[in-house]
Amino acid sequence: MRARYRIPLNAALTVTALSAATAAYAAGFEARSFRLRRASVPVLPPGMSPLRVLHVSDIHMVSGQRKKQRWLQSLAALQPDFVINTGDNLSDPEAVPEVLDALGPLLELPGAYVFGSNDYYAPIPRNPARYLAERLSGRHGLNGNPPPRNVPRNPWWELRDAFDGAGWANLTNTRGRLKAAGADIALTGLDDPHIKRDRYQEVAGGPDRDADLALAVVHAPYLRALDAFTADGYPLILAGHTHGGQICVPFYGALVTNCDLDAARVKGLSTHETAGHRTYLHVSAGCGTNRYTPFRLACPPEATLLTLTPRES
Numbered sequence: 515m516r517a518r519y520r521i522p523l524n525a526a527l528t529v530t531a532l533s534a535a536t537a538a539y540a541a542g543f544e545a546r547s548f549r550l551r552r553a554s555v556p557v558l559p560p561g562m563s564p565l566r567v568l569h570v571s572d573i574h575m576v577s578g579q580r581k582k583q584r585w586l587q588s589l590a591a592l593q594p595d596f597v598i599n600t601g602d603n604l605s606d607p608e609a610v611p612e613v614l615d616a617l618g619p620l621l622e623l624p625g626a627y628v629f630g631s632n633d634y635y636a637p638i639p640r641n642p643a644r645y646l647a648e649r650l651s652g653r654h655g656l657n658g659n660p661p662p663r664n665v666p667r668n669p670w671w672e673l674r675d676a677f678d679g680a681g682w683a684n685l686t687n688t689r690g691r692l693k694a695a696g697a698d699i700a701l702t703g704l705d706d707p708h709i710k711r712d713r714y715q716e717v718a719g720g721p722d723r724d725a726d727l728a729l730a731v732v733h734a735p736y737l738r739a740l741d742a743f744t745a746d747g748y749p750l751i752l753a754g755h756t757h758g759g760q761i762c763v764p765f766y767g768a769l770v771t772n773c774d775l776d777a778a779r780v781k782g783l784s785t786h787e788t789a790g791h792r793t794y795l796h797v798s799a800g801c802g803t804n805r806y807t808p809f810r811l812a813c814p815p816e817a818t819l820l821t822l823t824p825r826e827s
Contacts, residue, residue, distance in 0.1 A: 539811075544809075544810045544811060544812075544813075544814055545803055545808055545809060545810045545815065546581055546582070546815075547814045547815070548581075548582070548585040548801060548814070548815050548816070548817075549814045549815065549816045550589075550592075550816065550817060550818070550819060551782065551799075551816050551817070551818040551819070552818070552819050552820075552821070553782070553783045553796070553818060553819075553820055553821070554820070554821045554822075554823055555750055555783065555794050555796070555820055555821070555822050555823065556822075556823050556824065556825045556826065557727065557749040557750045557794060557822055557823075557825060558726070558727060558822050558823060558824045558825065559726065559727075559824060559825065560824045560825060560826070561824060562697070562726065562824050563695070563696075563697075564821050564822060564823050564824075565595045565596070565694065565695055565697055565699075565727070565821075565822040566592070566593075566594045566595050566819060566820070566821050566822070567594055567595065567596055567597070567598055567819075567820045567822060568589060568592060568594035568596075568597045568598070568620070568817060568818070568819055568820075569597075569598050569600065569752055569796060569798050569817065569818040569819075569820055570586070570589070570597065570598075570599050570600075570617075570620070570798070570801070570817045571599065571600040571601065571602065571733075571753075571754025571755070571798035571800045571801075571817075572600075572601070572602040572630070572754045572755065572757060572798065572799075572800025572801065572802050573586070573602065573603045573604075573613060573616070573800070573801055573802045574602055574603075574604065574605035574632060574800070574802030574803055574804060574805070575603060575604055575605060575606060575609040575612050575613045575616065575802065576605050576606040576609055576805045577606050577608050577609045577612060579612070579802075582616065582801065582802065582815075583612055583615060583616040585801070586616035586617060586620070586801070586817075587615075587616055587618065587619055589619075589620060589817055590619030590620050590622075590623070592819055594623065594819060595623075595624070595694040595695040595697075596623060596624040596625055596626075596692060596694035596695075596699070597620050597623050597624070597625035597626075597682075598625065598626055598627070598729070598731060598752050599617075599625065599626070599627040599628075599677075599682070600627075600628055600630070600731060600732070600733050600752055600753055600754035600755075600798060601627070601628050601629045601630030601632075601633055601706065601733035601754060601755075602629075602630035602631070602632040602633060602733065602754065602755065602800070602802070603629075603630075603632075603633055603673055604632055604633055604636075604668045604670075604673070605632060605637050605802065605803075605804055605805040606636075606805060607636050607666070607667075607668050607669060610669055610672045610673060610676075613673065614673075614676050621676075621677070621680035621682065622680070623694075624681070624682075624692045624693065624694045625677075625680070625681075625682040625683070625692070626682055626683035626684075626685050626690055626692060626701050626703070626731060627677050627682050627683070627684065627685065627731075628685050628686060628703045628704065628705065628706070628731050628732060628733050629670060629673075629674075629686065629705065629706060629733065630706050630708065630733035630734065630754065630755060631655065631706050631708050631709045631733075631734075632668070632804070633668060633670045633673060634667065634668060634670050634706075634709070635662070635665045635666070635667060635668060635709075636665070636666040636667065636668050637804045637805055637806055638665065638666075638806070639806045640804075640806065640807075642761070642807055645770045645772060646769065646770060648770075648772075649769070649770045649771075652774065654708065654736075654772060654773050654774060655707075655708035655709055655710070655734070655772075655773070656708070656709050656710045657707075657708070657710065657736070657774075683701055685701055685702065685703020685704075685731050686703065686704075686705050687703070687704055687705050687711075687712065687713045687716045687717060688702075688703065688716070688717060689701065689702050689703075689717055689722070690702075690703070691722075691725070697726045697727060698724075698725045698726045698727075699725060699726065699727045699728075699729065700721055700722035700724075700725035700727070700728040700729070701728070701729050701730075701731060702717050702721065702728070702729075702730050702731070702743070702748065703717070703730070703731040703732065704717070704731075704732040704733075704739055705733075706732075706733040706734055706755075707732065707733070707734045707736040707738065707739050707773075708733065708734040708736070708755060708772075708773060712732070712736075712738075712739055714738075714739065714742045718742070718746065719746065720746040720747050720748075721746070721747060721748055727749075727822070728748055728749065729748065729749075729750050729751075729752060730743040730748040730750070730751040730752070730793075731751075731752050731753075732751065732752075732753050733753065733754055733755050734753065734754075734755035734756075734772075734773050735751070735753035735755065735756070735771075735773060735775045735779075735795065735797055736773050736774055736775070737774050737775065739753075740753075740775075740786045740788070740795065741786075741788040741789075743793065744786050744787065744788045744789075744791045744792070744793045745788055745789055745791050747791065747793075748793055749793055749794060750793065750794045750795075750796065750822075751786065751793060751794070751795045751796070752796050752798075753795070753796070753797050753798070754797065754798045754800050755772060755773060755797075755800075756768075756771045756772055756773065756775065756780045756781060756797055756799065756800075757772070757799055757800050757803065757810070757813070758780055758781035758797075758799025758800070758813040758816075759771065759777065759780045759781070759799075759813055760803060760807070760809070760810055760811075760813055761809060761810070761811045761812075761813070762811055762812035762813045763812065764811075764812045767780070767812075768780040768781075768813070775797070779795065779797060780797065780799075781797050781798065781799040781813070781816075782796070782797065782799075783795070783796050783820075784796075784797075796818065796820060798816065798817070798818055799813060799814075799815070799816050800815065800816070801815035801816060801817055802815060803815075
């Protein structure tokens with residue numbers, strides 16, 4: 515007779531209790547434990563005064579998230595020279611007024627933005643295990659997956675009109691310029707590669723050479739976008755989308771990036787190389803979550819204050 519092995523009842527109860535405690539911590543504490551990351555990037559011409567850029571991403575606002583609103587409002591006290599918003603502002607079609615209220619003080623500063631898939635489409639319940647399956651299969655978003663059907667829309671045009679009205683540069687598959695702290699900054703952006711709205715051919719050709727600084731901006735850091743920007747000579751790419759992995763293994767890191775970027779570069783400052791070219795890449799872990807998966811573990815929500823400094827001559 516084959517022996518039967520069972521998990522002792524007390525062990526099963528312990529595992530259940532630990533799982534419940536972890537979920538409560540991830541949703542009730544860490545997902546609301548907002549942090550500011552700081553980093554320096556040597557991308558300015560020699561002799562130029564440093565610039566401070568606030569990078570915000572993946573707010574995923576849901577109506578009633580007052581703590582998140584207050585924290586975003588408080589970031590204006592950092593007095594950045596300009597703001598870059600890399601998309602996914604919404605996780606609730608009713609939350610546009612709260613996004614604009616949260617970003618209100620920052621909209622008074624020079625800035626630029628791109629949108630992500632969750633600005634266009636309302637979230638739907640999704641099995642989190644699909645992210646692991648997509649990572650293993652190499653399919654993410656609409657890249658290799660069938661187009662979604664009957665997905666409700668978010669009122670992205672209301673955000674666009676408000677951001678444009680505040681003077682922020684709309685970088686949806688286009689170029690823009692802004693002036694900050696006396697510097698002339700050229701910007702090139704793409705619409706979201708995660709839903710195959712990126713059109714690099716419309717912005718190809720490299721940075722505007724008459725500017726003091728050129729930056730590339732995209733929501734999801736897919737390799738095709740990073741390769742194109744890098745090959746064209748942009749010194750710094752700003753992106754979001756990954757949530758830093760969102761549910762990470764302590765002392766190990768992220769399991770998924772929700773795109774084809776490797777997990778080692780899921781958040782923070784790194785570099786990207788292609789065809790003999792090299793550039794800096796900053797990926798924001800963002801400050802929100804999809805409303806149906808309101809958890810963060812070993813990956814607190816964040817924004818980043820980047821100090822851009824002169825290159826070595």
